[in-house]
Amino acid sequence: MxxxxxxxxxxxxxxxxxxxxxxxxxxxxxxxxxxxxxxxxxxxxxxxxxxxxxxxxxxxxxxxxxxxxxxxxxxxxxxxxxxxxxxxxxxxxxxxxxxxxxxxxxxxxxxxxxxxxxxxxxxxxxRGMLRPSFVPPKAIRDIRDYTRLRHDLVADRTRYKLRLDKLLEDALIKLSTVATNFLGLSGRAMIDALVAGERDPRRLAELALGKLRVKRPALVEALTGRFDDHHATIAAVLLQQIDALDVEIDKLTVIIDQLIAALPPTGTGEDCPPAAHQPSVLERLDEIPGVGPRVAQIIIAETGGNMAQFPTAGHLVSWTKLSPRTMQSGSKTRRGPTGRGSPYLKSVLGDAAAAAARTDTFLGERYRRLVKRRGKARALVAIARSILTIVWHILADPTASFIDLGPDHYATHINKHRKTRSLIRQLEALGHTVQLNPA
Missing domain, CATH: 3.30.420.10 (Ribonuclease H-like superfamily/Ribonuclease H)
Structure with missing residues (x-):
C-alpha cells in the first residue's frame, strides 16, 4: 500500500x-x-x-x-x-x-x-476510452485466411477419418488397434481392397508394408469381421471425401508457402540489418521443439510476424490469452479468466506444447517438473507460454536463433547450499542427525 x-x-x-x-x-x-x-x-x-x-x-x-x-x-x-x-x-x-x-x-x-x-x-x-484491436496488414490477412481455411479442412478430414474408423469398428474390423495410422500406405491398401470386394483376412494382411509385416498374424485377427457391401459403399464415399480434402489442403499449402516466402524480413530493430545467408523466419521457428513448418506458418499468420505491435513478450502472451488476469481489491488478489484469444493460435500452441513435452529438451524437462505439482493441463499451458515467449524473441530480432538449454539445465543451475540446507532440515524433521562429509 x-x-x-x-x-x-x-x-x-x-x-x-x-x-x-x-x-x-x-x-x-x-x-x-x-x-x-x-x-x-x-x-x-x-x-x-x-x-x-x-x-x-x-x-x-x-x-x-x-x-x-x-x-x-x-x-x-x-x-x-x-x-x-x-x-x-x-x-x-x-x-x-x-x-x-x-x-x-x-x-x-x-x-x-x-x-x-x-x-x-x-x-x-x-474521449480516448477505447483500445484498438490488432488488425494485420492485407498481406498477412490473406495468409491468415489461407491458414485458417487449411486448419478447418484438416479438422474436417480428421472427422471423416474418425467416421471411417467407426464404420470399420461396426464391421468388426479392428485395423486401428494394430496399425497406429490405419490410413497409412498399408492401411489404405487394405481398406481399398475391402471396398473392391476382397474379404479374405490373410490376403488383406499380405498387403502390409515395412514394419507392419511383422504384425501379420495380428492383422489377420483384426481383419476378420463382417464387412459387407453396405460398409463398402459408405467407406468409398468417406475415402473420396478424404482424398478430395487432401488435394485441397496440398493446394493451400503451396499458396501459403509462396506468400510467406514473399514477405519482407521481420524485426523491430532498425539497427539490426539482416545478415547475408540469414535463415528464414520459418527455419528459425522450426528450431523450437514442437514447432514444425505448419505451426510456424500459423504463428506468422496470426501474430503478423512483426512484433512492433507487441512491445514485450508479455504483451504477446497476454494478447494470446495464455496468462491469467490479475484482479486486486484491497488486500485480496485473485486470478481472473484468461479470455478466448485466437482459437487457431492457441490450438497450434497447445499441439506444439504437447509435442515439446515428449522431447528430451529444456522444454520437455520443464513440463515434467511442472506436471508433478500443477497437473497436465496447466503444465501444457506453461509450455505453450514458454514457446510463445521464444517466438517473440525470434520474430523481434532477425538475428536471433533458438539455443536449447538442455534437459539438465535445472540440475546444473541449482543453489547447492540452499538445497543442502533444505535436505538437512527434512532429515532432521524425520528424527535423524546429519553430519556432512565432503566427497
Missing amino acids: SREPEEIHDPDHEIRLSRVAAIDVAKASGKVCTRLPHPTQPHRRVTLVWDVVSTNELCALAQRLVTDQIERVVLESTGDYWRPFYYILEAHGVTVWLVNANDVKQVPGRPKTDKLDAVWLAKLNE
Missing part, C-alpha cells in the same frame, strides 16, 4: 479527439455517427447519425469522412460484418480502429437502440 501520490501514465491510445466517427455494425447495414465541433459554440458538439447499406454508400461515406477531416473511426468487432467497413475505409486513408465488444458494453439504464449505440461508441472514441 502506497501513501504517496503515484503518477499513472496514460497509454498512447488515450488521447482526446475533436473530430470522430463511429459505426455500429449489423449484418445488412451500419449505423454511422459523427461528432464534430459546433461551428458557433466552442464547447458544443454536432452529432449526426445515419444508415449506410450498400457498397456505393460505404464508398461515399469514406469520401465524406475524409472531407470532414475525421481523425478516427471506430468499429465494434461484430462477427465478420465489420470487415467491409474496415477494408474500404482503410483503403481511403481513414484511420480505423476495431474495438472489442467488451470495451463498449451497454450502460445500465440507457435504452438499447442502434442509434444510441452509435452515439455512445462515438463518445467513447472522442
